[in-house]
Amino acid sequence: MLRRLAVLLLGLAMGLGLDTLAAAAPPVEQGEGRARVETKAPLGGRTIVIDPGHQLGNHNFPARINRPVPAGGFRKPCNTTGTATDGGYPEATFAWQVSRLVARRLRELGATVRLTRHSNRQDRWGPCVDARGRAGNAIDADLKLSIHADGSYAAGARGFHVIAPPDRAPWTDDIARPSRRLAAAVKSGLQGRGFVPANYVAGGDGLDVRSDLGTLNLSDVPTVMVELGNMRSAADARVMTSPRGRARYARGLVAGVRAFLR
Numbered sequence: 001m002l003r004r005l006a007v008l009l010l011g012l013a014m015g016l017g018l019d020t021l022a023a024a025a026p027p028v029e030q031g032e033g034r035a036r037v038e039t040k041a042p043l044g045g046r047t048i049v050i051d052p053g054h055q056l057g058n059h060n061f062p063a064r065i066n067r068p069v070p071a072g073g074f075r076k077p078c079n080t081t082g083t084a085t086d087g088g089y090p091e092a093t094f095a096w097q098v099s100r101l102v103a104r105r106l107r108e109l110g111a112t113v114r115l116t117r118h119s120n121r122q123d124r125w126g127p128c129v130d131a132r133g134r135a136g137n138a139i140d141a142d143l144k145l146s147i148h149a150d151g152s153y154a155a156g157a158r159g160f161h162v163i164a165p166p167d168r169a170p171w172t173d174d175i176a177r178p179s180r181r182l183a184a185a186v187k188s189g190l191q192g193r194g195f196v197p198a199n200y201v202a203g204g205d206g207l208d209v210r211s212d213l214g215t216l217n218l219s220d221v222p223t224v225m226v227e228l229g230n231m232r233s234a235a236d237a238r239v240m241t242s243p244r245g246r247a248r249y250a251r252g253l254v255a256g257v258r259a260f261l262r
């Protein structure tokens with residue numbers, strides 16, 4: 001009892017939800033003649049790939065970053081430098097910080113989580129979009145979530161959008177349907193945490209379909225790329241640069257992943 005109380009207090013102190021407590025608490029085994037109740041990890045047995053945008057040091061390796069790689073029926077530069085807020089907070093760092101929060105939470109829920117990069121450093125680059133695209137294939141992941149932020153200079157442009165691959169043979173016809181479902185789930189998850197769909201992307205519903213992204217085209221598992229907001233918007237940047245804002249983004253993404261896997 002004391003141990004459970006300690007876990008409870010720790011959980012409350014860390015501001016974590018009840019689901020976390022269920023995952024963190026040891027299985028409850030009751031005495032003879034009574035029902036035996038075990039706390040089951042909600043995402044036990046699931047494998048999830050998180051792709052945290054661009055490496056921070058990409059701009060230091062232009063030759064490597066510009067090298068064309070396969071991207072789904074055409075070639076494209078290995079990667080890009082990503083964008084930043086007007087204050088200089090890089091997309092790479094934002095994607096990395098949110099991805100780590102998402103990965104930690106999914107692991108707490110019992111999932112196996114793989115990241116496509118393992119550092120956020122100026123002296124590193126890549127991986128290229130072809131490696132990111134295939135990251136879930138060999139391990140037959142349940143899904144792959146690629147986390148980015150946008151850099152639009154359009155006046156007043158703000159909000160998130162989720163990009164899914166189209167039904168395009170032979171590349172993404174096999175994953176188009178579940179990926180659309182994943183996109184809708186991630187959108188709902190973000191909206192449930194108070195985020196608004198992008199007002200500058202066609203349709204205005206926070207959903208987009210694109211055939212030009214190697215990260216999506218080379219995937220054999222359901223996948224979406226999410227642009228969590230517009231870093232050039234002062235309003236979005238305020239949320240992105242705050243730890244509380246990033247935690248809220250992470251909770252929205254986790255809610256979407258859980259809804260998709262349910």
Ligand code: ZN
Nearest residue numbers: 053082148149
């Ligand atoms: Zn990006």
